[in-house]
Amino acid sequence: MxxxxxxxxxxxxxxxxxxxxxxxxxxxxxxxxxxxxxxxxxxxxxxxxxxxxxxxxxxxxxxxxxxxxxxxxxxxxxxxxxxxxxLVVSNKAVKHGFSDAAKFHKAKIMTHKRLKTTDKLEKALSESIVSIDIETTGLDVTKDQIIAIGAAKKNSCFYSLIKSNTIVPEKISDLTGLTSTILSDEGMDLKVVLIQLKEFIGNLPIVGYNVRFDEAFLEKGYKDTHELGLSNKIVDLMPVIKKTNKFLDNYRLKTVLEDYKISNLHPHRADSDAKATFELAIQLIKKQDLKI
The missing domain is CATH 3.30.70.240 (Alpha-Beta Plaits)
Structure with a gap:
């Protein structure tokens, strides 16, 4: 009870x-x-x-x-x-106050200061991380390929489709909206995209949701294209959510975003997922559930 x-x-x-x-x-x-x-x-x-x-x-x-x-x-x-x-005397010390008007004025000043501090903190936090997300032809890093890469910072987003030499499975097309024809017409060479991604990320710490999956595919991509891989600090948000929010029905990204009231207009599209993950990371940092 x-x-x-x-x-x-x-x-x-x-x-x-x-x-x-x-x-x-x-x-x-x-x-x-x-x-x-x-x-x-x-x-x-x-x-x-x-x-x-x-x-x-x-x-x-x-x-x-x-x-x-x-x-x-x-x-x-x-x-x-x-x-x-x-207890005869409360454990909490009694705070001697002033008139209601004085208290209201003091609260107003403190609220204003707190909002300014929060705004500065949010700005600093949002400029200090980058989120990533990828779409692939399947779950096996040894056989499947990256077909889209998205990344997000505060005021900018990276998104690119990747040419694939394999047929995109129907279930993946249904999930992502990407087909072999679309990738053939609009996709870029993986090596070029990975170089551009590294330039976009710079030296910022990377966050992602179940990011070890993305990390494994990206690491293989850089290796296959003979490019130096990412050396940035990478933080997975999924374990943080599992530790701080034990009451979710499941820990799929869609469920987590709904619980944190974060909008994701195009689920399973790499840029949209990256933007939503970025917003999730900022909320976790502001709540002091995540430290980068």
Whole structure:
């Protein structure tokens, strides 16, 4: 059972995925220990200025234990029995304030400063990374070929189709919209594209989603064309998402982008996927879930 008071509505919505709200701010559910701990982590992350208390089953004389964020209560262990102790003085120091008008003015100034700092941080972050994505004729790096490469920076995007000496499988054409005819008419030589890609990326760290797949194909491409491969730092966003967001139904890029409310108008098109991945990386950095 979880009780919440004065928490953001978004947190209440998250809990309803796993628990039933039987009364305002009171949630009950039957979940595993892993999910329970995940829920508490989510609560601690998104609680804001609110308060939360969780009660759950455990192997002690009472058959249950609890934890809380309340500043006027403290959970103590009394010979193996958890007790909730009422505190005479709050653990949190009392902040002496001024008039409501003064507080409002101070909050307005602090908000303005915070927005300016956030804008500067976002600008700096967005100019310090590049995202990549590729489309291939299949999943086997030893047999399949790259047919499209996309990369994205803050204000620019790289996109090129690759001529292929193999027939593009029908399922790949259905997925990407690319056919052997399109690649023949509009594609460029792989070596030329890889050189251009390296120039576009420069020395920036590279991010991608399930990027080890892209990295393997690009590494083979540079090797086959006798070009020096990429030496940039490469960061895969998929493990970051799996660590920080344990409640997704799956970890396909489409699902992740929907959860983070990122628009991707042309899924499975390398440039569109790269742009969406770039936006995902920026969100993760701003939330301090990702460090480059």
């Amino acid at each position: 979880i009780t919440l008071t004065k928490v953001p509505n978004s947190l209440r919505g998250d809990l309803t995925k796993w628990c039933q709200e039987i009364q305002t701010g009171v949630y009950v559910g039957n979940v595993s220990a892993k999910i329970r701990d995940g829920l508490w982590d989510r609560i601690m992350r998104d609680i804001g200025n609110g308060q939360a208390t969780m009660v759950y089953n455990t192997n002690n004389e009472l058959g249950y234990t609890f934890k809380t964020t309340r500043s006027d209560r403290d959970v103590i262990d009394y010979d193996g029995i958890p007790l909730m102790m009422h």
